[in-house]
């Protein structure tokens with residue numbers, strides 16, 4: 260199935276909100292306000308995966324720090340999951356890290372969701388620390404990081420043209 264990735268525009272906001280509601284439990288969702296901030300912030304990038312008819316099917320929200328790109332949110336329409344869209348969005352995050360000259364790309368995942376932890380491990384993300392009660396009492400998070408080697412970026416390394424945001428560390 261063919262799909263592509265494009266930068267989100269203001270008109271994507273309803274889709275971004277709806278997808279968040281469909282794929283995350285209420286206590287895990289970003290608020291409308293936070294999602295709007297993501298769309299407007301110069302330190303965040305929102306990317307939309309679209310199918311061959313141009314219909315949006317997935318979202319990737321990135322927060323750009325000086326040395327790190329952090330995946331704030333990644334989600335794929337439930338009826339389109341398992342088609343490789345999430346993998347492609349993750350790879351796109353890595354390409355953005357290359358373009359931004361980031362050293363690493365990071366994310367947080369529910370430590371209990373071993374299927375998801377394995378998914379990220381298969382994409383060369385390694386667990387670096389446990390985040391106690393990150394998702395609520397007893398629901399620990401796991402921070403996973405993929406280091407970006409210059410040699411894997413090829414031509415994707417481009418001059419940084421947008422303000423690089425704060426340093427996460």
Ligand SMILES: CC(C)(COP(=O)(O)OP(=O)(O)OC[C@H]1O[C@@H](n2cnc3c(N)ncnc32)[C@H](O)[C@@H]1OP(=O)(O)O)[C@@H](O)C(=O)NCCC(=O)NCCS
Pocket residue numbers: 282283333334335336339340341342343344345346347366367368369372374375377378
């Ligand atoms: C995780 C997610 C983005 C993957 O997108 P996708 O398009 O289905 O991914 P791909 O088709 O590239 O790869 C499929 C793999 O994703 C993982 N995956 C897919 N659905 C999943 C789910 N509901 N829970 C956990 N992992 C899932 C599995 O590893 C799966 O491989 P498997 O079927 O061999 O186990 C998507 O399932 C999703 O939106 N999940 C709900 C939101 C979420 O949990 N986001 C991540 C927060 S850290």
